[in-house]
Each structure stands twice: as C-alpha cells, then as structure tokens.
Amino acid sequence: MDVLTPRSLDEALRLRAAHPDALPIQGGTDLMVDLNFDRRRPEALLNLNEVAELKGWSRENGVVRLGAGLTYTDAMSAKLAALLPAFSEASRTVGSPQIRNRGTIGGNLGTASPAGDALPPLLISECEVELQSVRGERRLALESFLIGPKRNALAPDELILAVRVRGGLGTQTFMKVGPRNAMVIAVVSLALGVDRERGVLSAAFGSAAPVATLVTAALDDVDSFPEQVAAAASPIDDVRGTGAYRRHALRVLVARALERCLTR
Amino acid sequence: MSRVMPGTEARLGWIGESVRRVDGIPKTTGEFEYASDLQVAGMLWGHTLRSPYAHARVRAIDLSGALSVAGVHAVLTHSDVPGRKTYGLEFQDQPVLAIDRVRYFGEPVAIVAAEHPEQARRAAERIVVDYEPLVPIVDPERATESEPLHPDPESHVSDHYLRDPRPNVLRTMRIIHGDPDARGDVVVEGTYELGSQDQAFLGPESGLAVPDGKGGVDVYVATQWLHVDREQVAPCLGLPEEQVRIHLAGVGGAFGGREDLSIQIHAALLALHTSRPVKMVYNRQESFSGHVHRHPARIRAEHRATRDGRLVCVQMRILLDGGAYASSSTAVTANATSFACGPYAVPNALIETMSVFTNNPPCGAMRGFGAVQTCFAAEAQMDKLAQALEIDPVELRLLNALGTGDTLPTGQRITSSLPVAEVIRRCAALREPDPEELPRAAIRLPGGAGNTTRGEGVKRGVGFAVGFKNIAYSEGFDDSCAARVRLHEDGSAEVHCAAAEVGQGVTNVILQVARTELATDDVRIAPVTTAAVGSSGSASASRMTWMASGAVRDACRAALVEREARGGGEVDVERVYRHRRTAPLDPETGQVGELPAHVAFACAAMKVIAEVDVELGLTRVVWIGTAQDVGKAVNPQAVEGQIEGGTAQGLGLALMEEIQTRDGLITNASFTDYLIPTALDVPPIVSELVEHPEPDAPYGVKGVGEPPTVVSTAAIVAALRDATGRELARVPVRPDDIVGLQ
Numbered sequence A: 001m002d003v004l005t006p007r008s009l010d011e012a013l014r015l016r017a018a019h020p021d022a023l024p025i026q027g028g029t030d031l032m033v034d035l036n037f038d039r040r041r042p043e044a045l046l047n048l049n050e051v052a053e054l055k056g057w058s059r060e061n062g063v064v065r066l067g068a069g070l071t072y073t074d075a076m077s078a079k080l081a082a083l084l085p086a087f088s089e090a091s092r093t094v095g096s097p098q099i100r101n102r103g104t105i106g107g108n109l110g111t112a113s114p115a116g117d118a119l120p121p122l123l124i125s126e127c128e129v130e131l132q133s134v135r136g137e138r139r140l141a142l143e144s145f146l147i148g149p150k151r152n153a154l155a156p157d158e159l160i161l162a163v164r165v166r167g168g169l170g171t172q173t174f175m176k177v178g179p180r181n182a183m184v185i186a187v188v189s190l191a192l193g194v195d196r197e198r199g200v201l202s203a204a205f206g207s208a209a210p211v212a213t214l215v216t217a218a219l220d221d222v223d224s225f226p227e228q229v230a231a232a233a234s235p236i237d238d239v240r241g242t243g244a245y246r247r248h249a250l251r252v253l254v255a256r257a258l259e260r261c262l263t264r
Numbered sequence B: 001m002s003r004v005m006p007g008t009e010a011r012l013g014w015i016g017e018s019v020r021r022v023d024g025i026p027k028t029t030g031e032f033e034y035a036s037d038l039q040v041a042g043m044l045w046g047h048t049l050r051s052p053y054a055h056a057r058v059r060a061i062d063l064s065g066a067l068s069v070a071g072v073h074a075v076l077t078h079s080d081v082p083g084r085k086t087y088g089l090e091f092q093d094q095p096v097l098a099i100d101r102v103r104y105f106g107e108p109v110a111i112v113a114a115e116h117p118e119q120a121r122r123a124a125e126r127i128v129v130d131y132e133p134l135v136p137i138v139d140p141e142r143a144t145e146s147e148p149l150h151p152d153p154e155s156h157v158s159d160h161y162l163r164d165p166r167p168n169v170l171r172t173m174r175i176i177h178g179d180p181d182a183r184g185d186v187v188v189e190g191t192y193e194l195g196s197q198d199q200a201f202l203g204p205e206s207g208l209a210v211p212d213g214k215g216g217v218d219v220y221v222a223t224q225w226l227h228v229d230r231e232q233v234a235p236c237l238g239l240p241e242e243q244v245r246i247h248l249a250g251v252g253g254a255f256g257g258r259e260d261l262s263i264q265i266h267a268a269l270l271a272l273h274t275s276r277p278v279k280m281v282y283n284r285q286e287s288f289s290g291h292v293h294r295h296p297a298r299i300r301a302e303h304r305a306t307r308d309g310r311l312v313c314v315q316m317r318i319l320l321d322g323g324a325y326a327s328s329s330t331a332v333t334a335n336a337t338s339f340a341c342g343p344y345a346v347p348n349a350l351i352e353t354m355s356v357f358t359n360n361p362p363c364g365a366m367r368g369f370g371a372v373q374t375c376f377a378a379e380a381q382m383d384k385l386a387q388a389l390e391i392d393p394v395e396l397r398l399l400n401a402l403g404t405g406d407t408l409p410t411g412q413r414i415t416s417s418l419p420v421a422e423v424i425r426r427c428a429a430l431r432e433p434d435p436e437e438l439p440r441a442a443i444r445l446p447g448g449a450g451n452t453t454r455g456e457g458v459k460r461g462v463g464f465a466v467g468f469k470n471i472a473y474s475e476g477f478d479d480s481c482a483a484r485v486r487l488h489e490d491g492s493a494e495v496h497c498a499a500a501e502v503g504q505g506v507t508n509v510i511l512q513v514a515r516t517e518l519a520t521d522d523v524r525i526a527p528v529t530t531a532a533v534g535s536s537g538s539a540s541a542s543r544m545t546w547m548a549s550g551a552v553r554d555a556c557r558a559a560l561v562e563r564e565a566r567g568g569g570e571v572d573v574e575r576v577y578r579h580r581r582t583a584p585l586d587p588e589t590g591q592v593g594e595l596p597a598h599v600a601f602a603c604a605a606m607k608v609i610a611e612v613d614v615e616l617g618l619t620r621v622v623w624i625g626t627a628q629d630v631g632k633a634v635n636p637q638a639v640e641g642q643i644e645g646g647t648a649q650g651l652g653l654a655l656m657e658e659i660q661t662r663d664g665l666i667t668n669a670s671f672t673d674y675l676i677p678t679a680l681d682v683p684p685i686v687s688e689l690v691e692h693p694e695p696d697a698p699y700g701v702k703g704v705g706e707p708p709t710v711v712s713t714a715a716i717v718a719a720l721r722d723a724t725g726r727e728l729a730r731v732p733v734r735p736d737d738i739v740g741l742q
C-alpha cells in the first residue's frame, strides 16, 4: 500500500484527482481500525497530515471556520468553548485523550457515522461544509452532506476543507449516553441550543436515526420540545441499546438540556 | 524478561513483604515481550479459517483456490491431522479442525501458512467450504429436547456423574442435604439470569511453533498450563510427549480463557508440515471465538428461614449453557452446585444443576468458575430474605455465617480456616465516604464523561455481599506442582517451575519463597518450559500461589539438605508438592464419602456505594470496600492488585460485559461493542486483608484471585437495587432494566 503525502492543499487536490482510489487519512482513528480489522484494503492512502491549510480555526463576522484537521483536543480550548459550547463539550466526550489528540472533525464528517459526536453540535450551529476539488469549491449544508448511515455527499475527487458554523448562538449543551462512563460510542447523544435573540430552540441527536438529525422549534414550544425531538427519532435495536430506550433517553436528555440552557 | 539482576535492589523481598513485581516496569514501558511479539528468521504466518455458521454439516472443502495464492506454503484440514483428530481438557470432543460438522460460530475449519499474514488471510478466503446449514440449538432450556450435538451417548460420561440419558446433557448434578421439604416461617423466591462474560484479556491468543529438524516441535505460547497443553498437543501430532516442548511466552492476561488450547496444535501442524517456524496471532474479533467464555446461567432459587432469620432450607435449580464442546463445563457445574448456597450454614438443601450442549459459543473456565453465577443469585436471595424479615442484611449474613467446624451442603466438614463472620464484620466496619456535594464535575456523576446529569435523577444505594469458593482442583483430581532448584557454587540459585505467570504475580511468589528459604537475594527464575521441569498444574482455581509455594519451598529445603550432605558444590533437586487428597461426591446425593470434595475455601465480603441515574439508567460506582480471607499475603501489594482487578472484572459483568449472540453468531466481537470497565468506571477500592493462616498450606497461604470476582457482581447489583428499588435479576444490568422499560 502506497502512502501519498502532499505538502500543500493544491498538491493534495491534484493527488486526489489523479488517485481516486487513495483514501484520505487524517487522524486515522477510524481508518486504521478498518485496516486492522481487514475491512478495507485501499490501494493507497492520501495522508493529509502535512497540509497546513486544513489545520486550526478562524473567525470572521460571527462565522467560525474550523479546519478539517481540527482535533478534539483543539476544540476543547477555552476560546472555542466560549464560541461553540456544545461542540466543545462534545469533543470532551470523544474517546480517550489519545483519540482526542489524533481524531479530527474532518474525519468525523468523512466517516459520517450516525453516532459521530461532532455532528449534533455542528448541526445546531447552522453548519456548512466546505468541499474542494481541482474542479472548484462548493458548500453544502451539513444536513445535505449527511445522506445516510456512514454515507456522505463527498465526490471521489473532493476533500473536506473545513466547516463553517455560527458562533455565540445563545446557550448550548451536549450530552451523550453510553453504558460506561468514558470511551464509549453514543447509544444516543444530544446537542441542544436556546437562542433567545431569535427565539429558536434547536436540538440535534445522534444514534437515534440513520443520520444525525436536527429539530428546531420556537422558544414557546419548550414544554412540548422533548416530545417533538423524541418523535423525530427513528431509533433501532442493536447491540448497543434498544430503540425504546433511545427514545426514552432522548426525552429525558432534552428536558434536562432545556433546563440547563434556560436557567443559565 | 522475568530475570532479576542481582544487586539491582538491595533487598528484593521475602515472604510477607510488599515488593514491586519483577515484570512491572518492562510491562509499563512496553519492553516486555508478549507472545504476539515473538519473531524468528524465516518464520511463516498461520491463519485459521473459521465457520461462519453456528451449526452446519461440512459436505466438502475445496482448497485449490487457496493453494494457488502466492506465498502460501500449506493449507491443512482435518485430514492432515496425523494423530488423534480431537482434543479437550476433560473429554476429547473438540476436533482439531472440523471434520464433518461445525457446532459453533468461529469453529476452526482449515489452517493456512504463508510468507505474509495478509497472504494467509487471502488464501483462507479462497477456500471453498460446502456447508449445509443446520438449525442451531440456541436456547439452553430446549437443549434436552433437541437432536444430540454429540451423537455418541457415551462420549461425555464419567463414573462419578449422575446418569442422565437426555440428549445434550453435559452434566447433571444434585445435592440432597437433610430434608429438602423442611419448611420455614418465611419463604423468598427468585429467578436470576447471567449473560456470558468474556475474559477480554488484552493480549490475544498467540504463539510460535518451531520445528526442531528431528521430527519434534517447540511451541512458544501464552497459556495457563504448559504440561496439559503438551498432553493434548502431542497425541494430535502423533508424537511422543518428549518430542513436543511447550514454552511459556509472555501472557497478556488469561482469567481462565487460556486453559483450553487455541493456536498450539494448529501452529505445530503447520510448522511440521512446512519445516518452517510458524507464528499465529488472533485478531480481536477472532479472539472472541478463540477461547471459551463464562457460562451464561439461569437460576431459580427458593430460600426458607425461621422468623428470627436462620436459614432452614435452600432449593436451587441452575442451568448452565456450556455451548458446543465440553471444555471444563463439568467442573464448573460441580462448583456452581457446591457453592450455590453461599458461605452460610444451611441445614437442608436441594441443589440441582444441569449444564447442556448448545450451538452457542463454548463456555469453560473463567475467574470464579461457577461460583460467580450462584453468588449473584444467593446474595440477591439473602437480601430478599432480610427485607422480608426486616432484619439488617449484614446481621442476617452474620447470623448464618459458615465457619470452621460447620458442614457444607455436601456433608463436607470445614476443617480448615474460613472466617466468614470476620470478613463480614471487618467489611461492614469499613467507613464509606460521605455523599459528595453538588454541583460536581460530570465525571463524578453517573454517565461520567457523557455529561448527562448535574444531579437530576441521581439516587445513592448501598450494597453488601459475601461470597466464597474452593481453592485448587476438586473431586479427586490428582493436583500437583513440581519445582526444581539449582544451587550454584557462588551461592546463587536458579528455580525452575512451570507455573504460568499470567499477570497474577506468581513469579514474585516463587522468588520470595526461594529467597526466604535459601536466605539469599541472589535467586533467578529459569525460563518456564516443559523441557526442564515437571508439571506445575494450572494457573487456575486460585491455586498457583499455594502450589508453587509448596513446591518451591520443598525443593529449596531439599537442595539445602543435599548441599549440606555433600559438603557443598552444585546441587540440582526437583520436588513435587501435592495438597491433601479429595474424592468425587456421591453421584446420587452429592454427598462426600470419607474424603472431602474440596481442598480448602476462601471468602470475601464487599460493600459497595453506587449512584444511579434512575431516569437514564446510568450508574457510577462510587466506592468499594472489601475484606478478604487471604490466609497469608505473600506479597500484600500484589494481593491488593488481585483484589482490585478481580473486583473490576465482576463490575464489568454487573454493568456492561456480555457476549451477545443472534442464532449463535456473536454480534459484538470487538472492544467497541464488548465494553469493559475504564478507569472512570472502577472506583477506589479499600481492601482489608484478613490473615488467618490456612493450616494445610505452605506458610498458611490461600489463593486470592477469584473471591473478589465472585462477590463483586453480587455486591454491585445489590447497591443498584438499593438505589432503584427494582429487582434487577439479570446481569449485566441494562439501562432499560433500571428505568423499567419493557
């Protein structure tokens, strides 16, 4: 297996176009598991770790741009926590310190798991995904980018460059349920935001539908919101939990999250 | 790796001192060589093709596709097994490679050796097996009404087993004690269930087989008992035992899961066939099919007591799912039956246990060995009784505590030490921490890092449980351990013992005993191998410290005597230690004859504080205090390590660990979906070591590895019941059970 290591975004895009079989690899925390379990044997890997343009984050006119190579450890920084509290709290729940040091949001979007913990907090912050190829750049709402369980709208020659979210959207929180107290894939997760300025409640859940799903309502709908969110879910029974439990837990989580955000 | 450099520490510890384990630093720094790290020049890689079905007939196997893969040196099936086609610990019922039928998901069907592991895997994919799928037996309740999985009715019979002619009965066992119809003033009943737990050792099955060029083979492997491996490997290879040498390779955890063979015969077959060294390492997914598991159990219990809380009669029916092959199920059956009532004086009892064959993953030895399952049921029953009688649960246990001089339901009188009342008292006296204030960090609340509560829905509960089990092998097994001591002229000594260091710390035990006996620090441990010393017996059944201490002590003393007699010079002495004899129970009544059925016992009491989020069904175990009967702690720090690890393993069964299956197929064969506790799940554990020397044992030692696992599942679930008010009759307890769904 070859490993292609571009040193710039331009080179990365050219290599991506020339080698559509080369799988992009960032932190490798999803990809290497697949390789180790012999689930995938790509012809080559496109190592994005040396592409400076994918790293870090910036802020302009209330829009926060997070590079695809942003790690969970980066996301836990105090500055980002102030702008994107739910995203930062979600990052804290991911894996272990080792995984948080390597794992990136680009990888979380690339995998597009219904349990991806970066996805619900991004959804409640009006998230757009920046995609680029040698053909040009396009932007997709995160809702349109996630098209199914472990499926996304990435074209074979495209890379995920960054996501753009709105910072400082009221109060937010993130919660994740799992049968052990750390290092667990969400049985169900919830990001919730209360935007008093615009009078909007938004909630996005993971692991309770084929894709992470956003539900919004007017601020007045506080009382019925837990039920609304639970009703939007279509959870299944699997080895990690039952559908009935996921729906139940979602109701509890929404009620608690509202309480947290409204009394803050 | 286990070599100790003389002079690196001034004094490395004699018996009773807390000393650092000799393999501790290499394991922490990554220098320790585990079996999966083995490497020699010219070695090939072996790979196993496994059954995708839980039950199927094998009609034909076509190897041609595999043989044509580049780099492949051998593709073998059952027809290439030169000697006996089957093996097993108690019955030789397990095919080395499937013959005409597969009986469980993941059963080995063919093996491949190739230059590169990837080539071996690709070749295995190209083997075409013509299976005719059969309906799997997956419900143990219905096994005895199904077609026999092992058609020969005599294949699993033994003189000292109760005869039970029904199909798929592995062993039926019965204890009738006193008058099982005796009535009490109060009766409590319950039905309990335990899922199948995996040993989840971190080092997967692995080893290296090296042909010796003279027809024999050396197998380097992570195992629990070298000599019993050899006893099973040699006949299948068609070789005399002298031509098969088994050497211990670095073991990354065992917990019973390495008692049965894994790669041993396969790697040796490939090595002999190709005349090249062959290495095999299972991956994590494969490992879940590569070893036996803890028996899932269903237990129906009825406890009768007098108004003032004295047990009158216990009735229990225990069903164990043994899976497809016998492994050590018959001994697990005996243990579950023997310890069903818990460490209490019970004047009347009827205990009926049946283990059955199914097409579920095979079950066998795992830490606690049958006593875990019954302790969970018996202790839940004691709590129910305490509630019905309005007696404090600790008081009720004290009132009924077994002790030296009392009689077990098998009629065996306890002549050795068993301080049940003392462990209960000392555990109960441990002061638990006060409830923590709110607000607090998410990681100090149920749900942990998941940030699910700031205190909403959280209730606190206290649980208490007591458990016991036997030490060493029972029912007439001729249990021994050999040790060989060489005294050199320079005053240093070398100890050979085949005892497997599986992480439990037996290496230190051996060193500490030898240093104490020889009065020198300059003791080395020789490589652990069948080539240099007799059998040590298994690193199982909480027996290795006792047995190795006895053997090393005797060999050291004999060596000193011999040196004295010879007036100096080199001496080389081997001694075999045996514990007292036991005998089988009467097959009809489960009662002892002249000899006891068990050698000795160890008990532990445990108190648990848990917080439960009753709305989300999530748990945080806050604190655990335990008092354990350890006889004499050879290395107190290592004993505490065993208590903490054993408790964590019981916590796993209580809260999260279960092998899930659908139609016999394992659906969570990974550490993503088979969860084991993390550092955030295991609380601080306060251990009280209760030291009453065991009269028959060297230095008064007892085994310490299993009692914490036996008792902790029961104690933790008791705390959850206290917090939630729910019955929680099944482990692992799921969030659904706590919130009351379905």
Ligand SMILES: Cc1cc2nc3c(=O)[nH]c(=O)nc-3n(C[C@H](O)[C@H](O)[C@H](O)COP(=O)(O)OP(=O)(O)OC[C@H]3O[C@@H](n4cnc5c(N)ncnc54)[C@H](O)[C@@H]3O)c2cc1C
Binding pocket: A023, A024, A025, A026, A027, A028, A029, A030, A031, A032, A033, A048, A068, A093, A094, A095, A096, A099, A102, A103, A104, A105, A106, A107, A108, A109, A110, A111, A115, A116, A117, A118, A154, A158, A159, A160, A161, A183, A184, A185, A186
């Ligand atoms: C022990 C462990 C614990 C974990 N715990 C969690 C958890 O709690 N929550 C959670 O959500 N996840 C968890 N994960 C999964 C994983 O860490 C995350 O999904 C992480 O975000 C993946 O990022 P990565 O950079 O490592 O991705 P990689 O493995 O490098 O890539 C993942 C996928 O994304 C693609 N990709 C990566 N970057 C790009 C790009 N710039 N453009 C296009 N495609 C790209 C890759 O081709 C691949 O398909 C865990 C994984 C492990 C091993």
